[in-house]
Amino acid sequence: MKKIIKKPLIFSGVFLYLDNDKLSIDNFHKHLPSGSYTNNGDSKVQIFDIEYEESYLKMNFGEGIVGPRNPNVYNFDTKEEEPNPxxxxxxxxxxxxxxxxxxxxxxxxxxxxxxxALIDLFKDYFKTSSIVVKEIYDEGQFIEMLKSLDNIKISAVPNLFSDSGILSKTLSEEINGYEASVATLSLSYNNRLTNNYLIGKVKSIFEQKNSLKSIVIAGKDENNLGMLFNTEGFSRKIDIEAIVDEDEMFSPEDVYRKLIYKIKKENA
Structure with missing residues (x-):
């Protein structure tokens, strides 16, 4: 029996609005029917295959460029170079x-x-509309929804770690002794359930955000769905493992089935 091979995919999500309204499936059916769409540039091509299912639009797309192209490739089996096909x-x-x-x-x-690339495709078929990505979550909502922690990464000028109260003065001075312009503190929690103490620490990081160069906090909500906060905003993520073929190309049917299943759980 042929072994089924799977590889991970991580989906991040954002809200998308059309003329300040939520997206309408009827409007999309009208302007962007199911099928294949191609966008060719001077040296780049984008290929979109889209299909509707229930209240979802499924999109499988690829992007490639003509060059650079090495005239030779290395054959792993013969351990020799040969002309690039x-x-x-x-x-x-x-x-x-x-x-x-x-x-x-x-x-x-x-x-x-x-x-x-997705936004540009939509703009091509909704030419008179304004398309806006909205990150609607704030720090308070992130803290309220955070039920477990995976990791925290904080970057700052070394001496600001003590000024912000995140590290003691002694530890900050030790880090500063390496004369780096920016230092990153990385803390791993391995899906640890949050408590009042840890939530207090996350709050203190947010309170000091103006003194920090970057903040990345990864965790999960009560439905065990991934959450990621960074200084550029809040996004959600869904992890799946999907089937790949012998060329390590994903099966779109398997990807959509597993992703939509998790989206439905998210909305339940």
């Missing part, structure tokens, strides 16, 4: 998955760096 006018799009939940106007995407 990819021609100069061919690209290898990398997989990205996204799901739009029209009930909540929430967009989940497997690579947050590709969010702009």
């Amino acid at each position: 990819r021609t100069k006018n061919q690209v290898e799009p990398r997989q990205t998955f996204a799901v739009v939940d029209f009930r909540t106007s929430f967009v989940w995407i497997s690579n947050s760096k590709k969010r702009v």
